[in-house]
Amino acid sequence: MDRRSFLAALAAPAAALLPGCGHGAQSAGTLRLAYETDFKSLDPAQCFDASTLQVMRILYGGLLDCDDDLKLVPWLAAEMPEVSADRLSYTFTIRQGVRFANGRELTADDFVYAIERIFEPATKSVGTTFLRNLRGAEPFGEARQRDAEEQGTGRRERLAEPRRLEGVRALDRCTLRIELEKPDLAFLWLLTLPYTYPVPREEVERHGEVFSRNPCGTGPFLLDEWQRGQRLGFGRNPMFQGPARPGLDRIEMLIGYDLMTQTMMFERGELDLLNIPLPDLVRLSRDPRWSPQVRSLLLQETDFLSMNCEMEPFTDPRVRQAVSYAVNRERIVQFTSGAGIPAQGLVPPGVFGHDPGRKGYGYDPGRAKRLLQEAGYPDGFAVELWYPTDVPHWGQICQVAQQDLKKVGIRANLKQVAESIFNEATARRRTVAFSMYGWTEDYPDASDFLGTLCDGSKIAEEECTNASFYNNEDVNELLHRAAVATDEAARADLYRRAEDLILEDAPVCVLIHPKEYRMCQPRVKGFTLHPMWFVRYENLWLERA
Amino acid sequence: MIVRLLRRLLWAALTLLGTSLIVFLIAHAVPADPIKAFAGPHADKATQEALRRELHLDDPLATQYLRFLGNALRGDLGRSNVTREPVIEAILARFPATLALSLGGLLIWLVVSIPLGVLTAKHRDKPIDRVTLVLATVTVSVPTFWLGRMLQFELAYRLGWFPVAGLFSWTSLILPSVTLGIVGVGYYARLVHSNMLDVLNQDYIRAARARGLSEPVVLFKHGLRNACLPVLTVLGMDMAGLLGGVVFTESVFALPGLGALSLQAVLNLDVPMIMGTVLFAALLVVTANLVVDCVYRLVDPRIKGA
Numbered sequence: 001m002d003r004r005s006f007l008a009a010l011a012a013p014a015a016a017l018l019p020g021c022g023h024g025a026q027s028a029g030t031l032r033l034a035y036e037t038d039f040k041s042l043d044p045a046q047c048f049d050a051s052t053l054q055v056m057r058i059l060y061g062g063l064l065d066c067d068d069d070l071k072l073v074p075w076l077a078a079e080m081p082e083v084s085a086d087r088l089s090y091t092f093t094i095r096q097g098v099r100f101a102n103g104r105e106l107t108a109d110d111f112v113y114a115i116e117r118i119f120e121p122a123t124k125s126v127g128t129t130f131l132r133n134l135r136g137a138e139p140f141g142e143a144r145q146r147d148a149e150e151q152g153t154g155r156r157e158r159l160a161e162p163r164r165l166e167g168v169r170a171l172d173r174c175t176l177r178i179e180l181e182k183p184d185l186a187f188l189w190l191l192t193l194p195y196t197y198p199v200p201r202e203e204v205e206r207h208g209e210v211f212s213r214n215p216c217g218t219g220p221f222l223l224d225e226w227q228r229g230q231r232l233g234f235g236r237n238p239m240f241q242g243p244a245r246p247g248l249d250r251i252e253m254l255i256g257y258d259l260m261t262q263t264m265m266f267e268r269g270e271l272d273l274l275n276i277p278l279p280d281l282v283r284l285s286r287d288p289r290w291s292p293q294v295r296s297l298l299l300q301e302t303d304f305l306s307m308n309c310e311m312e313p314f315t316d317p318r319v320r321q322a323v324s325y326a327v328n329r330e331r332i333v334q335f336t337s338g339a340g341i342p343a344q345g346l347v348p349p350g351v352f353g354h355d356p357g358r359k360g361y362g363y364d365p366g367r368a369k370r371l372l373q374e375a376g377y378p379d380g381f382a383v384e385l386w387y388p389t390d391v392p393h394w395g396q397i398c399q400v401a402q403q404d405l406k407k408v409g410i411r412a413n414l415k416q417v418a419e420s421i422f423n424e425a426t427a428r429r430r431t432v433a434f435s436m437y438g439w440t441e442d443y444p445d446a447s448d449f450l451g452t453l454c455d456g457s458k459i460a461e462e463e464c465t466n467a468s469f470y471n472n473e474d475v476n477e478l479l480h481r482a483a484v485a486t487d488e489a490a491r492a493d494l495y496r497r498a499e500d501l502i503l504e505d506a507p508v509c510v511l512i513h514p515k516e517y518r519m520c521q522p523r524v525k526g527f528t529l530h531p532m533w534f535v536r537y538e539n540l541w542l543e544r545a
Numbered sequence: 546m547i548v549r550l551l552r553r554l555l556w557a558a559l560t561l562l563g564t565s566l567i568v569f570l571i572a573h574a575v576p577a578d579p580i581k582a583f584a585g586p587h588a589d590k591a592t593q594e595a596l597r598r599e600l601h602l603d604d605p606l607a608t609q610y611l612r613f614l615g616n617a618l619r620g621d622l623g624r625s626n627v628t629r630e631p632v633i634e635a636i637l638a639r640f641p642a643t644l645a646l647s648l649g650g651l652l653i654w655l656v657v658s659i660p661l662g663v664l665t666a667k668h669r670d671k672p673i674d675r676v677t678l679v680l681a682t683v684t685v686s687v688p689t690f691w692l693g694r695m696l697q698f699e700l701a702y703r704l705g706w707f708p709v710a711g712l713f714s715w716t717s718l719i720l721p722s723v724t725l726g727i728v729g730v731g732y733y734a735r736l737v738h739s740n741m742l743d744v745l746n747q748d749y750i751r752a753a754r755a756r757g758l759s760e761p762v763v764l765f766k767h768g769l770r771n772a773c774l775p776v777l778t779v780l781g782m783d784m785a786g787l788l789g790g791v792v793f794t795e796s797v798f799a800l801p802g803l804g805a806l807s808l809q810a811v812l813n814l815d816v817p818m819i820m821g822t823v824l825f826a827a828l829l830v831v832t833a834n835l836v837v838d839c840v841y842r843l844v845d846p847r848i849k850g851a
Contacts, residue, residue, distance in 0.1 A: 121595030
């Protein structure tokens with residue numbers, strides 16, 4: 001920052017002191033909302049949290065989208081892809097006339113560039129985890145790692161072979177072919193994630209490391225203001241070629257406002273949308289002024305107590321089952337003012353592989369006591385129950401579970417820790433015996449839940465997503481067979497059988513599938529909640545007074 | 546005088562050095578990996594290692610600290626591990642809001658507490674003195690975040706007199722400044738009060754009254770000037786407390802200042818940003834102390850030659 005910009009920044013509060021500026025002077029077409037924390041990056045390759053995902057949709061687009069019924073539909077693709085008989089090759093035709101915000105027309109090469117870019121260490125993308133099944137992804141990724149090690153930081157040449165990612169090719173300007181190593185019926189869902197969204201090479205190279213602050217996509221809006229930690233402004237993208245023009249002139253996102261402050265601002269009319277905090281849900285739902293504005297959505301997420309199968313006393317399945325019988329899920333829902341619905345299994349409703357007829361563990365403290373007695377714990381035991389700070393209502397859930405567990409003799413001492421410490425400790429082997437955990441879908445498929453949370457073959461010393469360190473050869477076998485199955489019914493059956501075995505072994509005590517509650521001002525129209533995107537800003541418009 | 550100033554500056558530099566070392570060690574003692582906090586739950590090992598190399602977090606701690614120190618001496622506090630923006634730019638962009646809030650709070654401290662202290666000293670053991678004593682005890686005991694939230698709830702949310710949060714107009718600064726100010730008012734009012742009681746018993750005050758000077762002149766010209774000297778000393782030391790209050794106040798009222806920036810840096814385990822904000826705050830406190838020291842010498846002729 002030079003002297004002039006510093007003086008300008010110094011003058012900003014002074015300018016704000018002038019009467020009549022800013023506050024309360026929203027234009028009719030501006031939607032205003034607030035977030036607690038700022039976005040780390042607006043580069044689709046670096047996106048991994050839910051709030052950034054929503055902003056990605058404003059700025060960018062992908063080959064495929066998912067509609068209200070969670071069905072895949074073409075987005076930047078002109079139609080659904082041609083799929084080879086062996087389910088290894090997908091051929092897409094790119095929609096013509098689509099332009100980036102810089103005016104340049106979108107081509108199939110832009111997808112190739114975007115996907116190859118994910119594997120460059122300099123991109124710092126987490127998307128490689130999802131795209132390992134692309135043909136040639138492993139040698140291509142290793143080659144880029146070697147380049148990075150030999151050439152250091154900054155701009156690098158591709159010297160190590162292979163220089164191109166074999167499984168992603170542009171056949172011509174409008175035709176893209178993607179090939180896989182192994183068949184994967186969930187693969188098309190991965191194309192809805194931001195990691196494959198096309199980015200213009202010229203803008204990425206022009207901005208370098210700060211492309212994350214200068215997004216340029218094909219979406220309905222473009223970023224025209226980003227005061228770090230203060231606000232983001234999105235104006236209409238004049239180059240946008242979609243089915244309909246967005247109804248909003250502008251979106252303003254205020255940063256640094258906690259949920260309590262957001263609620264007060266919303267009720268004073270200073271915000272247009274609100275993510276309702278659970279403590280305010282009952283009050284707002286009963287208020288005749290606000291109740292028509294409340295929308296709810298069952299999240300594709302499962303919250304559960306994770307029991308480390310490698311640590312005493314949870315090495316014994318009877319102890320784990322006792323925990324599952326001891327916790328009253330209905331009471332959790334009541335106590336948290338409707339944080340969700342009681343869960344019967346790990347795979348939530350709406351996700352491929354969910355078994356609607358599943359009857360999970362009921363509330364049966366008597367049976368829990370008997371199981372503990374059989375396991376050699378007639379007087380119960382004491383254990384620390386870890387939970388992170390970042391989910392406000394998890395503390396309440398843990399308190400209810402603590403009370404229920406106490407009734408059968410399990411003395412759970414609650415231990416709240418910072419999110420970063422929690423994530424690291426629970427993912428490290430033989431470190432945390434008992435923890436509150438939750439998993440939200442990356443894409444609506446059972447593989448994202450069972451494969452991620454319960455595949456024993458993926459157990460690692462550190463950074464293990466199987467936080468229960470649960471390892472059952474039969475389950476692993478079923479999960480591996482399901483991952484490559486090409487028949488949908490057979491695949492669903494394999495996942496159902498795997499989930500049966502998992503729930504019987506009870507490495508997790510499933511609690512609830514959470515719900516999301518949001519509301520809008522009466523002047524905001526077209527507001528519905530989408531299971532994957534939550535808010536689709538391009539569908540909103542404001543009723544002028 | 547110059548030697549004394551140089552000695553002060555040397556102590557200030559040592560204070561900053563010590564602060565930077567302590568903060569650096571604390572930031573690295575936290576049992577969590579900043580790379581994982583940045584890259585998210587899906588980042589694989591190779592990506593994490595690439596990031597670690599890129600950000601030089603694989604270097605020994607001593608190397609990292611010395612590199613930070615060397616760059617800091619050249620005015621470069623590095624780049625945020627999370628946003629990659631230069632730390633100094635982020636700090637300077639947020640400083641105006643913090644400065645405006647601190648000055649607002651300080652103004653209320655002084656403008657309210659000094660007349661109140663003088664008034665209660667003049668009317669010792671009268672109802673106004675007793676009421677002020679109770680209020681002072683309450684305001685000193687009230688946590689900043691609670692007071693801020695209550696003022697926000699009653700005056701902004703329920704009555705609508707002020708904006709709830711954010712920095713949109715001059716009215717946005719009133720509630721945060723009052724929050725910050727109230728906490729100091731009670732303490733400083735009692736400080737001025739007790740100093741004034743001492744001063745008012747001095748011979749020169751009796752002499753001033755005997756010369757027929759009006760009571761305001763006696764109180765404010767002859768009394769207050771002497772009573773304020775200890776206040777000035779405490780004020781210098783309280784700068785750190787003021788900045789601490791700013792962190793909570795900015796957080797409650799969503800003001801885009803240094804407090805919010807440092808809080809976010811801590812949550813993200815963004816070590817360069819943590820180091821930068823703490824060092825900058827330490828610099829402010831050290832500078833304020835130096836200024837108070839100089840002003841003290843100007844105001845009190847007795848210590849000029851000391």
